[in-house]
Amino acid sequence: MIHINRNRQSLGQFTEQEVADGLQSGRFFADDLAWRQGMDSWQPLSNFADLVSVAVVVEESPEAVSEILPTWERPEPRGVFSSVLESVKEILGAPGETFRAMPATGGFGRPLKFYLLVSWLTSAVAILVQLAAALVNPAMFVQEGGPAIPREMLPWIFVAAIVLMPLILLVGIFVSSALLHGALLLVGGAKKPFETTLRTLCYAVGATSVIQMIPLCGGWISMIAWIFYSAVALKEAHRTDLWRPVVAVGLVFLLFCGAIFGTAFLFVALAGAAAGIAPK
Secondary structure (H helix, E strand, O other), X not given: OEEEEEOOEEEEEEOHHHHHHHHHHOOOOOOOEEEEOOOOOOEEHHXXXXXXXXXXXXXXXXXXXXXXXXXXXXXXOOOHHHHHHHHHHHHHHOHXXXXXXXXXXXXXXXXXXXXXXXXXHHHHHHHHHHHHHHHHOHHHHOOOOOOOOOHHHHHHHHHHHHHHHHHHHHHHHHHHHHHHHHHHHHXXXXXXXXXXXXXXXXXXXXHHHHHHHOOOOHHHHHHHHHHHHHHHHHHHHHOOOOHHHHHHHHHHHHHHHHHHHXXXXXXXXXXXXXXXXXXX
């Protein structure tokens, strides 16, 4: 029997086959400490060559492929719509299990495609809903005393927003991933490379973007969902304590809020200064 310990907590004792299966499925990790009879000290599971070799054989089997989550990560051909829908259900319905089984590495391509596809479509729907509301009542998007936007210009403004959205989303995911990974490093929660953080956020943010399509309050709910699912996803992907990604997400969220309020304050100050020096 093999005793396994993670973060100074015992996970129990398991047979060699259970440990090999756990290494493949994500239940156990290469840096988990393990001990079995005859050993002088605890060692990482990566040092157990016999178990790692068994896990590699299992990983190459068709049964192992079916255990990879989310479904979008699986290499076998599937319909795009069904893969996206199934992945969104897996992420929103069982985030812990899904991100525990997600490969920590494997490139940026697949998760970025999922993120851009889902986020762009859901953002486009949300923008079209706003466009419909603007066409009915253009004044709702104009501050009191501000310049009126011609009604015929509204569709073009929203179309431009939809066209530019993929670029905005792409820049946003890299910036937010870099900030979150830096925050995780700060609190000691980054157990995996930046690639893991970016892959994780692509799926978490992409899936929660579906919520923004809810009329009226979808934007606020999706923001709350982003905080929750990102924290859970990073916890499982980096194999760390939950408080670390919670603090990291909170720090980044406060940074974004500070940047928004700081920018707004700057514009108000500049506008006030301009009004003070304007000729009367």
